Amino acid sequence: MEITVLASGSKGNCTVLKTEAVTLLIDAGISYKRIKGHLATQGIETTALDAVLLTHEHIDHVKGLERVLQETPATLYATSATFNHLHEKTTKVLNPERHQPVHSGLSFMLGNLIITPVRVSHDAVDAIGFIIREGDKTLVYMTDLGYLPAEDYPSIANADMYIFEANYDVSLLFSSARPHYLKRRIDSVRGHMSNTDSAYHMCHLIGPRTKTIVLAHPSEECNTARHVLQTYRDVFRDYQRNLDDYDIIVAKQHEPISTVIL
Numbered sequence: 149m150e151i152t153v154l155a156s157g158s159k160g161n162c163t164v165l166k167t168e169a170v171t172l173l174i175d176a177g178i179s180y181k182r183i184k185g186h187l188a189t190q191g192i193e194t195t196a197l198d199a200v201l202l203t204h205e206h207i208d209h210v211k212g213l214e215r216v217l218q219e220t221p222a223t224l225y226a227t228s229a230t231f232n233h234l235h236e237k238t239t240k241v242l243n244p245e246r247h248q249p250v251h252s253g254l255s256f257m258l259g260n261l262i263i264t265p266v267r268v269s270h271d272a273v274d275a276i277g278f279i280i281r282e283g284d285k286t287l288v289y290m291t292d293l294g295y296l297p298a299e300d301y302p303s304i305a306n307a308d309m310y311i312f313e314a315n316y317d318v319s320l321l322f323s324s325a326r327p328h329y330l331k332r333r334i335d336s337v338r339g340h341m342s343n344t345d346s347a348y349h350m351c352h353l354i355g356p357r358t359k360t361i362v363l364a365h366p367s368e369e370c371n372t373a374r375h376v377l378q379t380y381r382d383v384f385r386d387y388q389r390n391l392d393d394y395d396i397i398v399a400k401q402h403e404p405i406s407t408v409i410l
């Protein structure tokens with residue numbers, strides 16, 4: 149599979165994943181125009197889009213969703229709670245016939261992919277991440293999570309690639325000018341993952357197969373590539389791991405990262 153994180157962060161999230169059999173988006177949190185433009189640079193026609201896998205209903209994950217579903221043949225894979233929330237509680241007009249309900253813990257096939265939604269702890273109605281398998285290759289996609297229980301480790305350990313949240317630097321967050329309630333929300337178990345927690349979990353997840361780690365959903369105000377890489381380096385050293393053994397990529401809000409081929 150070929151994976152390109154088109155945009156990542158609180159202003160919009162979208163990743164394109166392409167195999168010989170299927171082309172899909174994970175989230176559609178940037179404008180349809182931008183999605184279409186990015187797909188064009190990769191030689192992908194919008195008519196080739198098979199699916200959108202949706203993590204949750206927050207605007208930075210659904211901004212372009214309505215138009216993607218109007219303008220392309222893509223089916224929306226989302227939990228029923230997330231779909232119903234978008235359908236009933238927002239102005240988004242989504243055709244229920246284009247919705248394929250998914251359930252955390254229940255794998256489904258999409259082309260040659262086996263996809264397993266995983267529930268994550270976040271302040272959304274039913275937020276999920278995804279384990280995506282093609283043959284013996286596995287991608288784990290998890291952003292927007294305030295907490296990761298150790299019980300989840302076995303199902304997501306030793307993946308070939310992780311796209312995993314490293315949202316904020318703890319000291320930058322608490323010294324920022326953000327209102328206190330917002331700091332508490334971000335730092336809560338239903339908020340976002342700090343660089344330190346992200347690195348700690350990653351030390352327990354990586355295995356002999358692991359090659360690529362994309363540090364995702366960075367905060368623009370409370371994180372920098374320098375901060376997250378330094379934290380990862382320090383925490384990996386504490387757990388006798390060497391960060392240089394892995395391809396580490398810090399995702400960006402306003403430009404795509406280079407395509408990773410698994």
Ligand SMILES: [Zn+2]
Pocket residue numbers: 157158161206208209292365
């Ligand atoms: Zn988000």
Ligand SMILES: [Zn+2]
Pocket residue numbers: 204206270272292
């Ligand atoms: Zn969110």
